Amino acid sequence: MATQDGGSSRATSARHCTHGKPIKVPFAVTRATCAHCLRPARACLCGWATPTANRVEVLLLQHPLETGHAKNSLTLLRLSLARHAVAIGEAFAPALLQQLLDGPEPGKTQPVLLYPGAPDAPTFLPDPHGPPPRLVVLDATWRKSRKMLALNPALQALPRLSLSAPPPSQYLIRKAHKPGQLSTLEAVCHALAQLEGDAARYRPLLQAFDGFVAQQMAFRDTAD
Numbered sequence: 001m002a003t004q005d006g007g008s009s010r011a012t013s014a015r016h017c018t019h020g021k022p023i024k025v026p027f028a029v030t031r032a033t034c035a036h037c038l039r040p041a042r043a044c045l046c047g048w049a050t051p052t053a054n055r056v057e058v059l060l061l062q063h064p065l066e067t068g069h070a071k072n073s074l075t076l077l078r079l080s081l082a083r084h085a086v087a088i089g090e091a092f093a094p095a096l097l098q099q100l101l102d103g104p105e106p107g108k109t110q111p112v113l114l115y116p117g118a119p120d121a122p123t124f125l126p127d128p129h130g131p132p133p134r135l136v137v138l139d140a141t142w143r144k145s146r147k148m149l150a151l152n153p154a155l156q157a158l159p160r161l162s163l164s165a166p167p168p169s170q171y172l173i174r175k176a177h178k179p180g181q182l183s184t185l186e187a188v189c190h191a192l193a194q195l196e197g198d199a200a201r202y203r204p205l206l207q208a209f210d211g212f213v214a215q216q217m218a219f220r221d222t223a224d
């Protein structure tokens with residue numbers, strides 16, 4: 001198990017992102033790497049960052065195999081969302097996972113897993129009198145996300161939110177991406193829009209993501 005705060009075998013040093021939270025930076029960062037988004041300078045995506053005041057908190061659980069993926073959409077999400085936490089791992093220690101799911105104020109939010117429903121999994125039903133939802137998202141391939149669910153019973157037990165009528169994805173970069181599947185950024189934006197009843201709040205970030213995708217496609221064409 002590895003979290004953002006430890007567990008990685010790589011040497012790291014602390015820096016601070018714009019949200020004031022410490023992030024880990026490999027010592028091997030070169031001058032050609034953006035110190036903020038940690039991507040190669042020519043592929044820096046800081047210009048696409050779109051400050052977005054999400055009301056529902058987001059917990060992003062990233063599979064370790066996604067962390068080194070240059071085309072992962074999580075970085076742009078992290079640079080943009082006002083209220084979020086990230087942890088990296090596959091099998092989380094139960095006590096740590098509970099802390100992550102509870103958030104800074106246990107009992108003040110209801111963790112809800114963004115994942116397709118299953119017959120044996122409870123479906124999230126908004127309760128105007130209950131605590132507000134805290135959106136839990138697995139950043140992983142479908143195969144790895146199923147493994148994360150299997151390895152973490154606390155995730156299996158969460159009520160699930162499915163996207164109602166998800167729009168077509170703009171995320172055409174990754175070859176493994178199938179029609180009908182959304183990038184993590186798109187899925188999070190649409191889920192937040194659904195939970196908050198405010199699609200307009202997430203439109204600028206989704207548009208910025210389109211720009212980022214176009215930039216990536218241009219790089220790929222250049223490389224070809």
Ligand SMILES: [Zn+2]
Nearest residue numbers: 034037044046
């Ligand atoms: Zn950057």
